[in-house]
Amino acid sequence: MTELADMQQSVARDPRDRGGPRQPLLSVRGLVKHFPVGKNLFGRSRNVVRAVDDVDFELLKGETLGIVGESGCGKSTTARLLMNLIEPDAGEIIFDGEVVGHDISLRDYRRQVQMVFQDSYASLNPRLTIEDSIAFAPRVHGVSRREAVGRAHDLLARVGLEPHRFAGRYPHELSGGQRQRVNIARALALEPRLVILDEAVSALDKSVEAQVLNLLLDLKDAFGLTYIFISHDLNVVRFISDRVMVMYLGKVAEIGDAESVFAQPQHPYSAALLASMPAMDPDARTEQAPLYGDPPNPIDPPPGCRFHTRCRFADPVCSQTVPSLTPAGETQQVACLMRQYGSGHSCIGLEGRA
Amino acid sequence: MAVGALDNKNVIAPIQVSDGYWKGVLRRLMRDPVTMGALIVILLLVLMAIFAPYLAPADPFKSSMLRRLRPIGTPGFPLGADELGRDMLSRLIFGARLSLFMGVTPVLMAFVIGSGLGIFAGYVGGALNTAIMRTIDVFYAFPSVLLAVALSGALGAGIFNALVSLTIVFIPPITRVAESVTTQVRNRDYVEAARASGASGLTIVRVHVLGNVLSPIFVYATSLVSVSMILASGLSFLGLGVRPPEPEWGLMLNTLRTAIYVNPLVAALPGVMIFITSISFNMFSDGLRSAMDVRA
Numbered sequence: 001m002t003e004l005a006d007m008q009q010s011v012a013r014d015p016r017d018r019g020g021p022r023q024p025l026l027s028v029r030g031l032v033k034h035f036p037v038g039k040n041l042f043g044r045s046r047n048v049v050r051a052v053d054d055v056d057f058e059l060l061k062g063e064t065l066g067i068v069g070e071s072g073c074g075k076s077t078t079a080r081l082l083m084n085l086i087e088p089d090a091g092e093i094i095f096d097g098e099v100v101g102h103d104i105s106l107r108d109y110r111r112q113v114q115m116v117f118q119d120s121y122a123s124l125n126p127r128l129t130i131e132d133s134i135a136f137a138p139r140v141h142g143v144s145r146r147e148a149v150g151r152a153h154d155l156l157a158r159v160g161l162e163p164h165r166f167a168g169r170y171p172h173e174l175s176g177g178q179r180q181r182v183n184i185a186r187a188l189a190l191e192p193r194l195v196i197l198d199e200a201v202s203a204l205d206k207s208v209e210a211q212v213l214n215l216l217l218d219l220k221d222a223f224g225l226t227y228i229f230i231s232h233d234l235n236v237v238r239f240i241s242d243r244v245m246v247m248y249l250g251k252v253a254e255i256g257d258a259e260s261v262f263a264q265p266q267h268p269y270s271a272a273l274l275a276s277m278p279a280m281d282p283d284a285r286t287e288q289a290p291l292y293g294d295p296p297n298p299i300d301p302p303p304g305c306r307f308h309t310r311c312r313f314a315d316p317v318c319s320q321t322v323p324s325l326t327p328a329g330e331t332q333q334v335a336c337l338m339r340q341y342g343s344g345h346s347c348i349g350l351e352g353r354a
Numbered sequence: 355m356a357v358g359a360l361d362n363k364n365v366i367a368p369i370q371v372s373d374g375y376w377k378g379v380l381r382r383l384m385r386d387p388v389t390m391g392a393l394i395v396i397l398l399l400v401l402m403a404i405f406a407p408y409l410a411p412a413d414p415f416k417s418s419m420l421r422r423l424r425p426i427g428t429p430g431f432p433l434g435a436d437e438l439g440r441d442m443l444s445r446l447i448f449g450a451r452l453s454l455f456m457g458v459t460p461v462l463m464a465f466v467i468g469s470g471l472g473i474f475a476g477y478v479g480g481a482l483n484t485a486i487m488r489t490i491d492v493f494y495a496f497p498s499v500l501l502a503v504a505l506s507g508a509l510g511a512g513i514f515n516a517l518v519s520l521t522i523v524f525i526p527p528i529t530r531v532a533e534s535v536t537t538q539v540r541n542r543d544y545v546e547a548a549r550a551s552g553a554s555g556l557t558i559v560r561v562h563v564l565g566n567v568l569s570p571i572f573v574y575a576t577s578l579v580s581v582s583m584i585l586a587s588g589l590s591f592l593g594l595g596v597r598p599p600e601p602e603w604g605l606m607l608n609t610l611r612t613a614i615y616v617n618p619l620v621a622a623l624p625g626v627m628i629f630i631t632s633i634s635f636n637m638f639s640d641g642l643r644s645a646m647d648v649r650a
Binding site: 080083085106107110111113114115117119122123124125126127128133136137140141183186187189190 | 542544546548551552553557561565
């Protein structure tokens, strides 16, 4: 925790910082994205996929926030919404105290927030050399070609690729790990303050993955970065994250310090998700399936708490009332009626047994 | 001394300069004998067209009633004479000029217009894409030969009108190819990353889309050259394109068709030229397609 406090102090020394170390770098309020599916003759769609539905969270300066959840829970959509690669239907994003699109222009915001994608090959233009790919963003923002290429070479050296060997190569001449290093260098080329890593190490071999993770930690210290780290690999998230956010069907189920979420998950879904991690200790092996069935269709999510169809503790009240995030456990906030006093759930007061 | 030179850092970590993309394409093309053969035939045809006045042994317009339909091998007429006694070899050499022109020009113009339209539709997407592509689809309702004939007939005979109608015939298929490749590229992560860096749509198209889209469209367009030549010949055959006495292979095929029972070998010669040219373009475009595949 003191480490994080140190990090917050050092991040706040950035000349671009506005609100000081305690102001969240990013506040997300009521973010909503519904994708229409199947259009009728008049272009109106009857159904929507509620990919991200009313998501709120705050991202502290200098921290790494891990986002976990099963496929289709809205992790990547959240990332794309944060990058404004897709337009949100509702909600606002506040970057260091400034509402994006109002107080700070989209262009200025994008200079400070960059993203690394999962597919290292698809995220590099096959017709551009590595140095041109990295230099593209600075060139767009008016940096001269000579300076942009110089910056690209510096960044290549920073991510562990010798510039004089790699700068002139094409993406297909690199290995997956090398390409992902190039993608990281490309994301850093605009000197961002926030980097969103969307499954950035998921496609790599375990040994390469470890190297890239260590590189990410080094770069974070060196450049005073804040990370949003999206992954389905819980071990990796636990290793790299200061705080963790668990998502289920487009909603936040639980958010809190990584250690306390992993040690004492407060939401029944987080508990089930973490129980699905294979244990290293043979005595602690998972004996019972933590969860049955598939997540419900996000086109028509269940009313009330979205998890009640698979929850062991579901009560009649769970299918009527939508839970809101309430403090629970040591550091967490949980969207569960069992933690919400006065909700009428029969298990209130019996927490800790989840 | 020599050992000392080896200690140089450059030797330990040699500077690795990657070949450019086009260098790689050229290298792969050179290794493909069939494609190189087709390319050489095309180049020879082009040279033949350019230097026709120097290559042709006789005046292609000079007719003689006495020498009508001489067979192949007649002294002074190596490929015989046509129905008006004009030297076949000279007419075939001069015919390359108009025939190649009629084959390449419409495709080139349709390539420019069609890729512009298709890339625009593919990159912008949404309702505009639907509007453009459905309009293009209307042209697909007509067979291309029929469309070319109908347009030429409506515009009136003449080389220029034939060019215009052939261009219109080739715009829809090129637009469609351009649109589908652009739609694929547009959804790639590198385009997303470029958008995330705040680049404008025009910059993204210029830097990230064009380079990845133009070569497949170009390969497709080369395969249309042979179609264009055959369609142009067809138009000339119907009297809608080139007019006599201009030498053009399609037109020559038309005027010689009455002689097919008298001297079939001579009558078939323009068809042989059309065949050689179109198959060369087809084989070249096939080879180009595989040479442009980076991972080959």
